[in-house]
Amino acid sequence: xxxxxxxxxxxxxxxxxxxxxxxxxxxxxxxxxxxxxxxxxxxxxxxxxxxxxxxxxxxxxxxxxxxxxxxxxxxxxxxxxxxxxxxxxxxxxxxxxxxxxxxxxxx
Amino acid sequence: xxxxxxxxxxxxxxxxxxxxxxxxxxxxxxxxxxxxxxxxxxxxxxxxxxxxxxxxxxxxxxxxxxxxxxxxxxxxxxxxxxxxxxxxxxxxxxxxxxxxxxxxxxxxxxxxxxxxxxxxxxxxxxxxxxxxxxxxxxxxxxxxxxxxxxxxxxxxxxxxxxxxxxxxxxxxxxxxxxxxxxxxxxxxxxxxxxxxxxxxxxxxxxxxxxxxxxxxxxxxxxxxxxxxxxxxxxxxxxxxxxxxxxxxxxxxxxxxxxxxxxxxxxxxxxxxxxxxxxxxxxxxxxxxxxxxxxxxxxxxxxxxxxxxxxxxxxxxxxxxxxxxxxxxxxxxxxxxxxxxxxxxxxxxxxxxxxxxxxxxxxxxxxxxxxxxxxxxxxxxxxxxxxxxxxxxxxxxxxx
Numbered sequence: 137x138x139x140x141x142x143x144x145x146x147x148x149x150x151x152x153x154x155x156x157x158x159x160x161x162x163x164x165x166x167x168x169x170x171x172x173x174x175x176x177x178x179x180x181x182x183x184x185x186x187x188x189x190x191x192x193x194x195x196x197x198x199x200x201x202x203x204x205x206x207x208x209x210x211x212x213x214x215x216x217x218x219x220x221x222x223x224x225x226x227x228x229x230x231x232x233x234x235x236x237x238x239x240x241x242x243x
Numbered sequence: 244x245x246x247x248x249x250x251x252x253x254x255x256x257x258x259x260x261x262x263x264x265x266x267x268x269x270x271x272x273x274x275x276x277x278x279x280x281x282x283x284x285x286x287x288x289x290x291x292x293x294x295x296x297x298x299x300x301x302x303x304x305x306x307x308x309x310x311x312x313x314x315x316x317x318x319x320x321x322x323x324x325x326x327x328x329x330x331x332x333x334x335x336x337x338x339x340x341x342x343x344x345x346x347x348x349x350x351x352x353x354x355x356x357x358x359x360x361x362x363x364x365x366x367x368x369x370x371x372x373x374x375x376x377x378x379x380x381x382x383x384x385x386x387x388x389x390x391x392x393x394x395x396x397x398x399x400x401x402x403x404x405x406x407x408x409x410x411x412x413x414x415x416x417x418x419x420x421x422x423x424x425x426x427x428x429x430x431x432x433x434x435x436x437x438x439x440x441x442x443x444x445x446x447x448x449x450x451x452x453x454x455x456x457x458x459x460x461x462x463x464x465x466x467x468x469x470x471x472x473x474x475x476x477x478x479x480x481x482x483x484x485x486x487x488x489x490x491x492x493x494x495x496x497x498x499x500x501x502x503x504x505x506x507x508x509x510x511x512x513x514x515x516x517x518x519x520x521x522x523x524x525x526x527x528x529x530x531x532x533x534x535x536x537x538x539x540x541x542x543x544x545x546x547x548x549x550x551x552x553x554x555x556x557x558x559x560x561x562x563x564x565x566x567x568x569x570x571x572x573x574x575x576x577x578x579x580x581x582x583x584x585x586x587x588x589x590x591x592x593x594x595x596x597x598x599x600x601x602x603x604x605x606x607x608x609x610x611x612x613x614x615x616x617x618x619x620x621x622x623x624x625x626x627x628x629x630x631x632x633x634x635x636x637x638x639x640x641x642x
Contacts, residue, residue, distance in 0.1 A: 165303075173578045175578055175582065175584050175588055176584070176585065176586070176588035177302070177303055177305075177584060177585035177586050177588065179334075179337075179586055179588065181341070181345075181588050181590075181592075182582075182588050182592070184578065203345070206345055206346065206347040207345070207346070209346065209347060210346040210347075210593070212576075241576055242578070243517065243576050243577070243578045243579075
């Protein structure tokens with residue numbers, strides 16, 4: 137199973153094993169990674185599981201879907217070109233080694 | 244699964260007086276959090292779950308804490324609806340109804356109408372120098388805005404308000420008062436007719452509204468499903484924005500220094516909104532029923548147990564929010580539970596944020612000069628399942 141790395145705003149990193157076929161948000165929440173709130177439980181309704189995909193991995197992860205793209209305009213921390221909602225990022229073996237950065241605030 | 248209408252073995256039993264809860268539930272919740280974070284409360288007929296972490300845990304486990312509560316008054320009032328469904332049924336209905344409530348749609352499609360509605364109501368009272376901001380402004384505004392988002396152009400704000408009140412009374416009709424049922428039946432019939440008419444129109448001319456979105460949903464939705472879900476949205480969609488408006492306006496009128504800061508920096512309205520929703524949550528609790536045996540807060544609950552997630556209590560949990568009983572827009576940002584969590588996360592969250600914090604508060608405080616609480620006005624905050632102000636009497640200068 138792929139290992140993904142969540143980098144917190146203070147620079148510390150959390151390496152977690154993500155189940156293939158799940159989404160990145162679940163990997164964070166089930167491993168107790170701070171800073172991923174996910175109020176709506178993964179339905180792209182709340183914009184509180186915002187992450188910045190590390191620039192080296194942008195192409196691997198791809199662009200946001202339409203619904204997500206809209207929500208990203210309303211995140212608490214600024215939107216950047218690398219912004220994604222982690223509940224909309226499907227985990228696959230191809231994401232092994234992925235680094236995402238957690239923003240300062242989600243609410 | 245049958246509903247267990249008694250305490251689970253081992254669950255502490257705590258008697259709470261409903262009249263006291265209605266007056267001020269927070270002292271009782273503080274005591275429960277400290278001594279019995281899961282307690283069977285006979286007058287409520289449910290186990291009350293009161294700590295933040297336990298509530299969040301339950302919200303994220305909908306397959307255990309099911310929304311399909313047997314014998315709920317809401318089901319009797321409006322029929323099957325998305326609030327009392329689990330996925331995948333819930334997801335199909337939510338996906339059909341949700342698009343018009345998303346933030347970009349709110350901004351692009353509804354914000355203009357919301358602003359006109361607010362100005363029209365303020366035009367009516369501006370010259371009077373005094374008003375009840377709940378009855379004269381917040382409630383009719385919430386109702387008029389709801390008519391816009393739902394696509395009920397054939398209903399007035401008064402209709403929406405009356406329907407909402409009639410259904411809300413029925414949802415809390417534990418005393419089984421036949422007059423309350425009768426009024427609710429009248430309201431739900433009227434909604435069914437209004438929705439049927441607008442659904443027919445939307446079929447020909449899509450207008451971006453909730454009714455239109457449900458009519459044209461990718462996964463088909465029946466007319467009866469549209470009708471029932473519009474009933475639910477009308478039931479909750481008036482009092483929630485009304486109550487957060489009222490509680491927040493009163494909080495600021497009592498804290499002139501905070502009000503001055505917010506007026507100088509309109510970016511703070513957003514914080515006022517989130518802190519108001521945390522401090523006195525318009526929805527105080529909602530029911531769940533266990534699909535399987537499950538242990539939470541140290542108590543083993545058998546399948547079928549009824550649990551109330553008391554989000555009003557979670558939002559005052561001192562282990563998460565320091566000085567939780569204080570209204571403080573500067574507190575560290577922690578996610579509050581006022582909009583619920585998991586798949587049932589409040590569908591109206593973005594609508595309410597915009598209509599209250601981006602429009603209603605700023606307009607009221609800028610148009611009504613010298614706004615202040617009326618002399619001798621009593622605090623009319625009440626309710627525990629739903630909590631808000633029944634009136635907010637204010638005065639201002641008219642010259």
